[in-house]
Amino acid sequence: MSVEYSGTGDPARSLALLWRTREKTSRKGGDLSVERIVRAAIEVADTEGLAALSMRRVAERLAVGTMSLYTHVPGKGELLDVMLDTVYGETTRPPDVGGGWRGRLEQIARENWALYLRHPWLLQVATTRPPLGPNVTAKYEYELRAVEGVGLTDLEMDAVITLVDGYVHGAVRGAVEAAQAAQRTGMTDEQWWRAHAPYLEKVMDPQRFPTAARVGSAAGQEYQGPSDPARAFEFGLARILDGVAVLIGERQGGAGPTGA
Structure with a gap:
């Protein structure tokens, strides 16, 4: 699986594009x-995969000449940054979800998790250098406020x-696959x-693999499949937040885990 990298475009042109400081509109096309x-x-990436994304393919989808795209978007690197910033703007950000910091992080x-399922190609983009656009910034601001004032x-x-974001990125891969x-x-x-x-029951020797046979059988019966990505996600998320609760409890003077 090929990987694309965000932040590869020209910084000045990428930021101008992300914040729409030099928007151009053409009557052509x-x-x-x-x-x-x-x-x-985004439609190309959603329906055909990130490997299919190119300026030419986008132009075909719009029924315009490829060169006409460059009037508005300098290149694929800048386009990818704006695609990321755009889909990050899809996440809902209710002012109060209840449950204190834990409910907010959940x-x-x-x-x-839902965003990755809608746009699986996000898993193929390395964002160690994130696009510094308005939606990315607003998302970061909202997420930070989930743990603001807890010590x-x-x-x-x-x-x-x-x-939390890194955990979701890793956990959702199983669901997407x-x-x-x-x-x-x-x-x-x-x-x-x-x-x-x-067939597995015939070849699985419980004497040779006693733990794998017992646990695998129980899991298979429960999941009716090799795994249950959604259940694994919820289990792992709870354990991650349990650890955060310990840290917050320590910072609040040893008061113990709290969700406030």
């Missing part, structure tokens, strides 16, 4: 604009958000499991 180009690019994690230092607040496997093979996980389980 049906009022072509940055917004139309970016939406078309909501953030689940929103990010953490600024660096610890940043680290907690990085921890399961969905893609079902789509490409025409067989659900349950159907796959039912086809393989009888």
Whole structure:
């Protein structure tokens, strides 16, 4: 699987594009604009995969000449940055979700989980140098406020958000791969499991693999498949937040885990 990198475009042109400080509109090609180009690019990535994304492919989707895109978007690097910033703007940010900091972090994690499922190509973009656009900034601001005023230092607040976002990024991969496997093979996980389980029972020696046989059998019966990514995500998220609760309890003077 190929990986793209955000932040590879020219800094001045990328920031101008992200913040729309030099928007141009052409009457040619049906009022072509940055917004139309970016939406078309996202559609290509969503339906055909990130490997299919190119300026030429986006132009074909818009039924315009490839060179007309360059009037609005300098190149693929800058386009990818704006695509990322645009989809990050999809996450909902309710002012109060209840449950204190823990409830807020749960909501953030689940929103990010849903975002990756809508746009699986996000998993193929390395964002160690994130696009510094308005939606990325607003998302970061909102997520930081989830742990504002709970006793953490600024660096610890940043680290907690990085921890939660990083966990979601890793955990959602299994769900995306399961969905893609079902789509490409025409067989659900349950159907796959039912086809393989009888043969596995014949070759799995409980004397040789006692723990694997017992646990694997219990998991297979429960999940009716090789795994349950959504359940694993919720389990892992709870354990991550348990650890954050310990840290917050320590910072609040040893008061113990708290969700306030």
